[in-house]
Amino acid sequence: MGKLDDYVPMIDAILSASNPDEVSAKRIRKAIQELFAVDLEPQRKKVNALIVERFDQIQESRTQISHQDLVDKDVAVADKLLEKVNGSSSRSKSNGKISKPRKKRKASEAGNALSQNKMLLSPELQELVKEPEMARTQVVKKIWEYIKEHNLQNPADRREILCDEKLKPVFGDKTTMFALNKSLSRHIFNSQNKDQQSLSSAEDLTAENSASGRGSPKKLPSVDESTSEAAD
Template structure:
């Protein structure tokens, strides 16, 4: 699984953590690398959790390149008044200004419970997550036996509604504590988060129950394919211009397309799952905008054995 770690980190930094799941990420990797990771579902899920924790604890933002988040946050103090804070505007002529519609680059209002923890009244979502992890580290709330989990003190319980929370699931809960300026203007009151069952690690079972309660053997893990034995494909002239070579394996072709997309800044700033095609990519995908999932289906006619 370490082969896919660099791409997984990119996907996690660009993902909407309120909607994305480990299954979604696994299918994305399978689609891009043309592999079957179903026999490794649990190890992949654990890799996602550990990678996400590493991203946040290292201080890197999870949703976009750092340049996209130029908005400043307003610190709250114990003697703060009840006056309504104003989110700081994005810098003019900056990447953040061009991404003003992206909810992860726009300052949002925080619930009183979340303000008590991070001491910030308005901030972008990545800034909130970074401040939340600082609080967790400063108060030594991370589970020493499993860094994917957090022991909640009284203030965190008001935010997460648990005694012990999963770091990956924590980001989904934050949605209830954040509001855009329009949402806050319509309703400035936040509901309390009810206490729910603690997050736990699901034990791995050797067998899976069948339709009538009988157990069938779990699928045997597939052997990892040797890259040197993967089939080589000849690329069409247009695809060769993108990749910089005329023949290679399919995973390497997909990898090089992403290198080209990143180098030419063709990834949709509003939704990183989509690619905005320039003239060359338009000749390959025959569309102005293509998703990472459907991209592979277009490649077949440009690859020959």
């Protein structure tokens, strides 16, 4: 068995290519075992701690790395790893039959660009980051800086964040490092979508008023009608 540091490049690649809401230390440890054909159970706690440490560092430095280069590299590495794991699992279940290779995912240029665009923030998130608009990557970075600065990670489990009064309106009493992005999705809005929603709401209100007669201006009586009423 090699030194644990030998697995750092692969751990980083998997973390960078994975969904932060779904990835876990256990999944990554098992993937490393499969890829390198090693047994890491005797060092399980050390390996888990290393994975959590690498997750922290990647979250802090992610925006400083060329995003497109990172995605291209890690998607290829992650796909290769998943093909190996899935292929091994399929062979054991189908008595030697090898499953069809998965098609490689294509990096979404639109998604990558969107993560760098300024987004509208909810009032709760604005209070936390002190900005009305900010790119999602910068929001995540600022929140991690805040968590580190105020030492809000649970000492017994570094994956868990114990929220203070400023974080609670956004994340509740506590959250995990893997659930941060999921929680943020409720507080970050595409400005274009927001404008479209406002326009749609205005159109709906106009249609409702027209149907009920509230939106129609009152008709003034004609000269003939006024004269007729005076004669009566």
